Amino acid sequence: MNVTWLYVPGDRPERFAKAVASGADVVIIDLEDAVAPPKKDEAREHAVAYLRGRRDTEVHVRVNDPATERGRDDLAAVGRLADGVRLPKVESVAVLEGLAGTPAYALLESAAGIVAAREIAAHPAVAGVALGEQDLAAELAITDEQAMNHLRLQVVLAAAAAGLPPVPMSVYPNVKDEEGLLASSLAGRALGLFGRTAIHPRQIPVIRRAFRPGADEAARAAEIVAAAEEAERAGVGAVALPDGRFVDAPIVARARRTVDLARRLADPPA
Numbered sequence: 001m002n003v004t005w006l007y008v009p010g011d012r013p014e015r016f017a018k019a020v021a022s023g024a025d026v027v028i029i030d031l032e033d034a035v036a037p038p039k040k041d042e043a044r045e046h047a048v049a050y051l052r053g054r055r056d057t058e059v060h061v062r063v064n065d066p067a068t069e070r071g072r073d074d075l076a077a078v079g080r081l082a083d084g085v086r087l088p089k090v091e092s093v094a095v096l097e098g099l100a101g102t103p104a105y106a107l108l109e110s111a112a113g114i115v116a117a118r119e120i121a122a123h124p125a126v127a128g129v130a131l132g133e134q135d136l137a138a139e140l141a142i143t144d145e146q147a148m149n150h151l152r153l154q155v156v157l158a159a160a161a162a163g164l165p166p167v168p169m170s171v172y173p174n175v176k177d178e179e180g181l182l183a184s185s186l187a188g189r190a191l192g193l194f195g196r197t198a199i200h201p202r203q204i205p206v207i208r209r210a211f212r213p214g215a216d217e218a219a220r221a222a223e224i225v226a227a228a229e230e231a232e233r234a235g236v237g238a239v240a241l242p243d244g245r246f247v248d249a250p251i252v253a254r255a256r257r258t259v260d261l262a263r264r265l266a267d268p269p270a
């Protein structure tokens with residue numbers, strides 16, 4: 001399961017390799033708001049050239065608004081090359097019709113997008129959803145975290161009900177405030193959000209730290225996985241813990257994910 005995503009502006013190709021070197025699980029080349037209108041064509045060309053090369057990291061492209069001609073042209077150019085496309089400002093399923101192949105991630109960044117979250121998340125073309133909190137806060141004049149939490153939970157619910165992966169957190173805009181990023185990421189984790197999108201390489205280790213399972217949680221999960229393996233070896237379905245309690249399959253599956261995550265996030269890259 002991916003934990004970190006890093007945006008890099010499409011008109012800064014000299015930064016693409018640095019974004020990959022950051023250790024982010026996914027690099028997102030942005031053609032939308034990080035690129036000024038006069039540079040949009042050039043940014044698309046840089047993205048296409050990069051995607052045609054060999055790469056080991058998962059690379060997504062955030063296209064322009066898919067309801068616009070520019071957005072549709074972006075999709076036509078990068079759709080078959082990218083590992084995923086991120087669709088900004090999705091407000092209805094209309095823009096999702098006809099999308100096929102490349103996994104599409106819908107960004108809900110407006111009141112209309114949040115209201116339509118369940119329908120959008122349930123659309124077969126959608127591989128995941130996320131919030132765009134900068135745009136949302138601007139539209140709704142939200143300055144209060146509790147108010148934003150209300151919107152976040154609606155998207156968390158919509159994603160879970162549709163069987164999508166957990167919702168990653170939106171960007172933390174102050175790239176120098178690592179303490180604030182950590183505190184905000186821990187608060188988001190407690191809401192059921194998982195992982196986070198970054199805008200600067202230095203944010204990646206902080207996000208990894210925020211989503212790393214705690215030592216107790218990891219030890220408990222390892223105990224459950226060991227008990228499950230023992231039950232498998234013995235050919236029995238019921239998994240008994242050393243303290244005599246039995247756990248069921250969803251608990252074992254969750255424990256396996258926790259063990260995997262603890263291992264993957266154990267040594268954050270510099």
Ligand SMILES: CC(C)(COP(=O)(O)OP(=O)(O)OC[C@H]1O[C@@H](n2cnc3c(N)ncnc32)[C@H](O)[C@@H]1OP(=O)(O)O)[C@@H](O)C(=O)NCCC(=O)NCCSC(=O)C[C@H](O)C(=O)O
Nearest residue numbers: 007008009015018019030034132133134135171199200201
């Ligand atoms: C935020 C930035 C504009 C800061 O850039 P800058 O001031 O140049 O950063 P530094 O001088 O600290 O850079 C240090 C080195 O790190 C490299 N760097 C910086 N950022 C990136 C990056 N994103 N990817 C790869 N490498 C990066 C620099 O090249 C320096 O390297 P070196 O010279 O070797 O030391 C900048 O970080 C940036 O442009 N970030 C991405 C912005 C972006 O894409 N925004 C769009 C997404 S935001 C969003 O989605 C909001 C959402 O829509 C919503 O509504 O909520």
Ligand SMILES: [Mg+2]
Nearest residue numbers: 109132134135
């Ligand atoms: Mg936005």
